Amino acid sequence: MSGIRLPRRRRSIHSGQAAAGWLFMAPAIVLLGLFLVIPIAMALWVSVSDWGGRGNPFTGAAHFVGGRNYAELLTGDGLARRDFATSLRNNAYYVLLVVPLQTVVALGLAVLVNRKVLRGRGLARTAFYFPSVTSSVAITVVFLFLFTASGAVNRLLGYLSIEGPNWINDPRGVVHLALSAVGVDSPPAALRSPVLGLDVWDWLSGPSVAMCVFIVLAVFTTSGTFMLLFLAALQNISAEVEESAQVDGATAWQRLRHITVPMLRPTLFTVITLGLIGTWQVFDQIYTGSQGAPGKTTLTPAYLSYEASFTSQEWGRGAAIAFLLFAIIVVMTLLQRMVLRERDTGGRRPRRLRPSATAPKGGEQA
Amino acid sequence: MSFVPAQTVSEQAAVEQPVAGKAGSGKARRGRAARHKAASFAGGLLLLVLALAYVSPFLISVATSFKTTADATAHPLSLVPETVTTAAYRKLFLNSDFPLWFANSAVVTVAVTAGRVLLDSLAGYALARLPFRGRGVVYAALVAVMAVPSVVLLIPRFLVINSLQMYDSYAGLIVPLLADAAGIFIMKNFFESIPPSVEEAARMDGAGPFRVFWSVVLPMARPALITIVILSFQGSWNELSHFITASQSPELFTLTKGVAQLSAGALSQGTQYPLKLGAAVVMTVPVAVLFFVFQRRIMNTGAGAVKE
CATH class of the missing domain: 1.10.3720.10 (MetI-like)
Structure with missing residues (x-):
């Protein structure tokens, strides 16, 4: 921001520029303020009010109720807390599976596409990235078709003599399913105690079979985007480093494990952060595909917040859920930052100092 | 869209020459080259399978949109409609x-x-x-x-x-x-x-x-x-x-x-x-x-x- 000091004689031009600066910024400031900053202030008020959707919540149609909406979600005895806990459980399993899977798949695709010996890499890269640019609604519609009881996926499984489940309509949790496969069908009494209105046993259900469809969908649509991030970083790793490791007799796996992955750390960090932020917000797919069904096992906080407000007209509760979700995203991001920073014993790597001049950048953009 | 000109195997072998030289014997060189060929074949195959997996949902969507409802339900995997019909598109755009x-x-x-x-x-x-x-x-x-x-x-x-x-x-x-x-x-x-x-x-x-x-x-x-x-x-x-x-x-x-x-x-x-x-x-x-x-x-x- 500094460093722009103009000589005295150009003062008039300078002040003209200052006015122009505000003039140029004005539309953007008004829009951002109106639709990003003020909404948050308004929603904070609504989240501590009893607004029922009628009239203007800022001129008397709503009353201050303190932390009641938050309390109902966190300590209340009713359905509100149970639904919120259910949505947290569902989304937590979603995050737990999608983030590692999409990161590993994206890294794998990037390493594969970055290998110069392979033919048709450009086409493959296009294929991997294409799902990322299409609409989440369209992809969800396609996946609903692929995952019907007698759909394409179950046909494929049929060739392997596996009888596929009724995917999107199956509310059974996969951990429960695995346990019942070894004969455990009902929980020991110890797991019957409720936490946040939901039995420990229910917390441990794992993602439902239906939720697994959305997990596959998420990996399918996001891996291409993250592949591009990894690819850009891979092309910055100098070929000399790779070659000298090869000379030293390192196998492909050793090179990946001990050279590529450590050098990709900053990108890995970015991908995981973006993944965490994105996966806690899953909404479009749920709205299009399941509306939280079956048995509320695909309910997510984002969808619950929408439903509470627009369907149940419980605007205070809807806004409170949105803020709790915001808090979760912030905490998760900070937590991940701490964990990854602590393990980074090698200190900071000045990225700009990397010998990128020798990196094989040119001639391979498809 | 353009194919990336793949480096030929012989070029790759030339790059690897010092490696083989260090290893010492011609036998090791040949073994390494063969392994390299096998590895790049496997890599190519994997790339092809993955690319197909990423493209197939879109291919299936296009194919299914030209099927009758009964055909779509009966043959969800097939990429060729039994009878090509534009009924779906006519309904979408006209009705x-x-x-x-x-x-x-x-x-x-x-x-x-x-x-x-x-x-x-x-x-x-x-x-x-x-x-x-x-x-x-x-x-x-x-x-x-x-x-x-x-x-x-x-x-x-x-x-x-x-x-x-x-x-x-x-x-x-x-x-x-x-x-x-x-x-x-x-x-x-x-x-x-x-x-x-x-x-x-x-x-x-x-x-x-x-x-x-x-x-x-x-x-x-x-x-x-x-x-x-x-x-x-x-x-x-x-x-x-x-x-x-x-x-x-x-x-x-x-x-x-x-x-x-x-x-x-x-x-x-x-x-x-x-x-x-x-x-x-x-x-x-x-x-x-x-x-x-x-x-x-x-x-x-x-x-x-x-x-x-």
Whole structure:
């Protein structure tokens, strides 16, 4: 921001520029303020009010109720807390599976596409990235078709003599399913105690079979985007480093494990952060595909917040859920930052100092 | 689209010569080369299988949209319809609100894209080149605003739209989407990368700030503007949650909202898969065209929006 000091004689031009600066910024400031900053202030008020959707919540149609909406979600005895806990459980399993899977798949695709010996890499890269640019609604519609009881996926499984489940309509949790496969069908009494209105046993259900469809969908649509991030970083790793490791007799796996992955750390960090932020917000797919069904096992906080407000007209509760979700995203991001920073014993790597001049950048953009 | 000229195996072997030399014996060299060949064959096969896996949902969608409903249910994997029928598309375009949704999506997307190009470049230029008091604060606020997750804004934004009496209008669909902190950021970075000497010259000739911006700087900013166009087009064409919260009347349905409703509502009244998949295919076409036209730019910047 500094460093722009103009000589005295150009003062008039300078002040003209200052006015122009505000003039140029004005539309953007008004829009951002109106639709990003003020909404948050308004929603904070609504989240501590009893607004029922009628009239203007800022001129008397709503009353201050303190932390009641938050309390109902966190300590209340009713359905509100149970639904919120259910949505947290569902989304937590979603995050737990999608983030590692999409990161590993994206890294794998990037390493594969970055290998110069392979033919048709450009086409493959296009294929991997294409799902990322299409609409989440369209992809969800396609996946609903692929995952019907007698759909394409179950046909494929049929060739392997596996009888596929009724995917999107199956509310059974996969951990429960695995346990019942070894004969455990009902929980020991110890797991019957409720936490946040939901039995420990229910917390441990794992993602439902239906939720697994959305997990596959998420990996399918996001891996291409993250592949591009990894690819850009891979092309910055100098070929000399790779070659000298090869000379030293390192196998492909050793090179990946001990050279590529450590050098990709900053990108890995970015991908995981973006993944965490994105996966806690899953909404479009749920709205299009399941509306939280079956048995509320695909309910997510984002969808619950929408439903509470627009369907149940419980605007205070809807806004409170949105803020709790915001808090979760912030905490998760900070937590991940701490964990990854602590393990980074090698200190900071000045990225700009990397010998990128020798990196094989040119001639391979498809 | 272009094939990447693959390095031939013999070239690869030549690069590896010192390795084999170090290993010492010709036998080891031959063994290594053979292993290399096998590895690259396996890699190629893996690449092919994965690429097919990523493409097949789209191929199946296109194929199914030309099937009869019975055929679609009976042969969900087949890429060739038993009898090719355009019934799904005829119903979509002649007997449903689909053309209206398409038109609404087009109107919103064009308006949002045009608006963002103008506003983002104006603001980006001010942040990069026009020294004004409070610029640092504005910049910091911009970064802070970018960090707010969009889903959190779902309900808050409805409250503002409602208060401004923009609910259920084109303005309500379009104007809130014009606020684009990330785009301003991209434009600012671009303007900072071009040398200021050109502007200085124009300024010496007595051109005012707007004149300098409009006739000197903006024409130079084409690459960055194309990036904004791509991101805005894709973002607003694929937007769903904002449209859900900003309108309710059927006349204002966009493709995303309409098709989502089609998908949800039709669950109870028969499957109609060719119809739904036809709708999904048609709504994918404009972004697909954009993607293939600007493929090189999209892939190089890695600027594709992250999906949630």
